[in-house]
Amino acid sequence: DSGVTQTPKHLITATGQRVTLRCSPRSGDLSVYWYQQSLDQGLQFLIQYYNGEERAKGNILERFSAQQFPDLHSELNLSSLELGDSALYFCASSVAWTSSGNTIYFGEGSWLTVV
C-alpha cells in the first residue's frame, strides 16, 4: 500500500458527461501528480500541483482540469467525455516540489469507461 488513495476505483459514464476523480496523497506529501494510462498512449503525464498551486503541465486536454485543495487532496475533472477518454487515471504524490530525483508514489488508479 503506497498510502495514496484514489476514488472511485471504477466508473462507467456516457459520452458528453462530466466526472470527478479524487485523490488523497500520502501523509506529508505536498505534490500531487495526475497520469493517464491507456493501451495506445502508455503512461501520460497530465498535471502536477504543489501545495495548492499548479507546478507543471503535461498533455492535459482543455476539457480536463484539476485542483489541489488546502487539505492537499486533489480532484481531476473530466468533462465532455469522449470514448477515447476511457483509461486508467493515476494519482501520485511526493514530498517535494520537484519531481527530479524524488520518488513519486502511485495510487491504485481510477478506471474510467466512457460508453
Add this chain to the structure above:
Amino acid sequence: AQSVAQPEDQVNVAEGNPLTVKCTYSVSGNPYLFWYVQYPNRGLQFLLKYITGDNLVKGSYGFEAEFNKSQTSFHLKKPSALVSDSALYFCAVSLLEGRDDKIIFGKGTRLHILP
C-alpha cells in the same frame, strides 16, 4: 527534449534464469532514472532509482539496475527470476530544466517468467 525508450514490448524468461529489461534515455543534463513495476489491476510500485554515485543500484524484490552513462542506458536486472516477477515494468527519467520538470515514463515492458 528528454525521453526514455524501452525497446522490448515483451520479455520472456524461464524461472531461475537471469533477467534483463532494457531502458535507454536521452537527456541534455544529468539524468535521474527510475524503475517502477505494475502488477495486474494495481498502481505502479517504485523499485529503485539512480541519482548519483555508484552505477549499480539495488532495489526492492532483489532487482538491481546499472547506470551506463556512455551508453545512456539503465537496464533492470535480477540474477534469478521468479514467476511472481511477471508484471509490466516501466523505466522513467526526470530532469529539472527551468520550468520543464516532469517525470517521463517509457512505454513499458511486459515481463513473462515461465515456470
